[in-house]
Every structure is written in C-alpha cells, then in structure tokens.
Amino acid sequence: MYLYFEPDLQRAGSFDNASLAPTTERHHLGLARPPLHPVSDASAELSRSAVEGVVFELESGLPSQRHLQLIDQVLSADRRAWVFWPEEQAVECVDAERLDSLRQHLRGVTWLKRIAVPIDEFVTIWNRGPTGLRWIYRGEFPVRRSDILIKLTMLTLRAQPALLSNLSSAAMYLRTDYWNAGPDDERMGRVVASLGTMSGTIVCLTPRLDAGLEQADVQQVVMDPPRQDEGEDAIVLAPTHYWSIVKAACQTLKPAYLYDRGAAAQSVGAELSQLLGIPYIVEYRGAGAILREALNGATPFYPELYSQAEELALRQATAIVVEAAKLKDELIARGIDGSRVIVASCPTEIASLLEASASEQRLRASRAASIETGDSYKDQVQNQWNQNPVGSQHARTSQPHTLDWFLEVERHRYDVYAPWMRETMEFDEHRGHDVLEIGGGVGTDLAQFSAHGARVTDVDLAAGHLQLAQENFRLRGLQGRFLHHDAESLPFDDASFDLVYSNGVLHHTPNTAAVVAEILRVLRPGGRAIVMLYAEHSLHYWRKLVWLFGIKQRMLERMSMGEIMSRTVERSANEARPLVKAYTKRRAEALFRNFERVEILQKQLVAEELPDGLKWTLSFSETRLGWNLIVKASKRP
16 A cells, blocks of 8 residues: 655545556656545654555655655655656656755755856846846836746747648648738748649738738738737737737638748747647748847847747747758757758749658658557657657768768767767777667667677667668678667577667666666676766756756746656757656666676766866866766676
8 A cells, every 4th residue: 555645745645556566767657646635744644554655746846855854754664655746647766865866956956046046147137237227218117038938948848840741731821020011022922822832722811911912812811910019028929919819710720731931039830830730830041030120130138038939930840941051051050950941942942842841751750660668758769769860960961871971970979079989988899799789879889889890789769760770881881780679678588798788778768777687688697788878966967957947947846857858858850758867876886786897987078068267177077077977887707
C-alpha cells in the first residue's frame, strides 16, 4: 500500500499501484488520485506501518523544504519515495542521492532568486533607462512585457510544425501589419496569385482593402483595426486584437494551410497554427527586417518581444519562404532545419516550390519507420532523430547524402564542438576488437573506430539515423552492421563485444539502468564500456537550464527540471520532446556499480560560455563544469 499526499500536504490517501514498484529515475506514469482525507500532521501519517512508499504530488517544478524533510523521513524508515507532476504525467523515484540533488536545487534556486534576479533586473532597468524616461515624459505606460514574453516563450517551446498535405483545398493568406498595409501591394498580389494556382479558394485576411486583390476578384476579409494603432504598444498588443478574428475565420474556412506575410511582434498565425493544427507558412525577410519596417529604424522598446515572436513563427512554421539563398543560410545558422526553408526569388515560384516541399515532407515521414515500444518517451526519441539527424545542422556548405556532407559534420564535431573527443573516446585503441555503438547517429564516431581497424555494429532506435549511418559507411568504403532495435533489450548473445560505446544516448531512454545491465551482459570478460551522459553539476545546466529557463522565464513555477530539459535541450525543427536526464557523478557511479575500474571524466565547455575574465581557466573549468560526463568502466574478468 502506498500513501499519496496532495501538494500542500494537508490531505492524504492510500492506494495500491503495482506499477510504482519497479519505477526508477523518471517515467511517464498516470496516477489517479485516491480518495483523500484531511491530515493534521503529515509526519504522523507517515508512521503508518502498512505504508510501503509515499507519492508526493507537486504543483511547481521543485519540492518545498517541507517536502524534502518528509522524503528524508520516508527514506530513513527504509521506505520508497516518489515525486509526481500530474500535468506532465511524470514520476521520479527519490533515493538518498536524488534527495541530496533536490536539496542542492532548492538552495541554488533560492540563492539565484535572492542574488542574481535583483542584479539582472537592475541591469535591465539601467539599459532601458533613457527609453523609459521618454515613456514617462509622454505620459504613457508600457505593456506588461513579462507576461507576453512568458506566453511567447511557452508557445515556442510547444511548437510543432504540421505536415503539409492537401494543398489543393481552401487556403488563407494573413497579414496583420496595419502600419505597413497600402492600398495596392503588388508583391502580395503576386504571392496570392501564385498560391491560387494550387489552392481552390484563397481568402485574404488583411488590415486594409487591397485594390489589386479586388481587381483579381480575390476574396478579402478586411479586419477591424485595433482600438490603439499608434506607437510600439499598439504593435505588441495587436495580436490580442486579431486573435479572435483570425481564429473565427480559420474555424469557418478550415484552411489546408495558413500563409503569413510575417510582421513585427505578430504571433497570431503561429499561435493558431499550434492551437488548430493548421500547417503554417511564413515569409522571412532577414534579421531585423520586419522590425525596421515597423519602426522606421528607431530603437525598439520591446526587443525581446519582437525576437521571441519571430522565434515562435520560425519554430512553428511548416515552411519558411525566403527570397535569397543567403537568408536560408542565415536561418540554418539559427538552428532552423534547411529542409523547411524555400528559396523563391520570384513570388510566382512559391506554389510549385511548396508542392515540392510538401511531397518531400510526406516522403521523409513515410521513410521514418518506428519501433512500437509502448513508451511515449521512446516515441519522442524516434520522432526527434528520424526527422533531425544529429549534427546535420552543422553541414551548411555541402549537399546532403554526399561524402563531403558527412565529412563536414565530422569536422565540426572534432575540430569545433569537442576537440577533446578523438583522444578521450579512444577511437584508435580498438583495432581488431568487436565494437558496439548504442545510438550511432549518422555514424560519425563509429566510422572512427572502423577506420582504425575495429569490427563495428550500430544499434539505433531511430531508423532515420541508421539509414544515414549506412550511407556514411558506404561512401567511406567502410564495413559495419546496422540494427534497428531498442537498447533496453539488445539482440545479441552474452559476451559478444570487447567495447560498448554510447555518446549522448543513454540519458534519453526511460530505463537507463536496464541499458547499462544490457551493456554488461553483452561485454566479454575484461571488456570496456565508454558512455557519455549529461552532467547536472555543470555550467550549462545551472546557467542555461536552471537560471535562464527555470528562473528567469519562470518555467520552474509550473514544470519540473525534467520537463524543462525535454523542451529545451534537444531543440530542433520538428520540436519533438525526447526525455532528457542529467546525472551527478555519484548517480553515474551507481549506474555502473557492477563494473570495475570505473572512471568518470568531465568534459565539454567552450570559451564562449565563460566570462571574459575567466576564459584563461578553460582547461581547469572544463573538468569541473563541463556538460558531459564520460564514464569508462570494465567488466570483471
């Protein structure tokens, strides 16, 4: 029997759930609340002898100090404890090591809120002082920027581009830039005419009647103007006005896609694409272009709102239309998948290019076979890397599926991203050995082992990765075995390999301990494991994930660190949310407790992550603050 506490610890109930018993680390698990009754003393409730374990429901990302005290009491009584986030349907098992970690999180977050937040707010106010004085002098008040920014950030993290399918049915063209709409926009007319060649009906939602569209007998819906239409406040508040109008039009027309001209701070198209599942196409005119159009080159008062609205549009977009190849390169440099970017130097080309892009998307989706795992986290992993091969975003000058493309990925990995990797990962030390890589990606690391004389095998849950890894080997003239399988149950006999290697994979699978047990099983006596895991005690984790996302963007008020990592660490074009876990050295050592000669190295810190005055400490800092833990361990002879 298990005890269940609601978030404020004022009510509790008992229930039986066998699925809790084997649960370790983090899992998706729906728990129905048992009947709850008021309790006056949570500590006394824990003393019930029939209780095997306790589940603490949480509303925010971290347990409170009182929660931690009760968890300590539970563990001291040799019982099990879990924390549960109902909205995420996620449960984490808390052992003594995890309890220490949660205490550190609570202390760290408390310190950052007391020290770093006031400093950050002071710097922000200082930088905006002159502009703020102008607002005060004019007797106007800025919008509630923090609320809008949080909303846009959350929408961006939930972005999920919809697949283009039936382009021949009705479509919608949207523009909300009331400050820029003229009586006769020639480019808009040419774009709409091009879209009309493939779509049965085009409905244009515009802020002003366009004479060219009227002459072409195109159906126009002229939207009522915002009540306030002057100044920057009006621009950033316009989405609130247009949202209900555009939503009603979309629900009535049910368009096959929504084509958005793109405008400063205008997020309506992307928001409704996400809400209604409508494929979203947006124009991109270059960094800062639409902002210059809106403000006539003036310094923006809300730069972060414009930036986040544009990021939302680009992440939600099924396709992004640009006029020049250099704009595509610019987007790729921002981490946007180049396959979603359409270069149309002339508006008349847009329709045919969109049709070609839709066909390619459907073909890519059909090729990405998946394994039925019955686990939503694993499904997200397959979705992530079937559509977004690891490292592919760094190949910007070569054509995909060529040897030059794979070599460009390789050069970035070892010369720019992780120069330490060639030596640390022992690529040249396993000649004549049987090497298994779990999650080989596009085959970059595995090719190094093969090129140095190892016999190699690749097991990957992502079919898209396997196809590219095989292509990589074929173009290099290398030999290898490639299997589509789940690493939690490897399809090999005991004692089959001399080395099992995995780089950045095991922290994405729900039952990491099961994979480690499988590694031990398939290794020969004296065999070696080399595994990279993300590091919890790292600069990247605390500065970017905890501080930037958790505290500054207030995500920890509503979600766990596990969910924050799932939404932000492996960001890519298809916006999948794979499980992401970070490990302390103690937790990593516990995973490999059945091995001997366990060594843990900490790596992966670049100079740009350190303040200017501390860049000279890079070599020292990397061994303590790096984002990667490299575990090296041996199977007993």
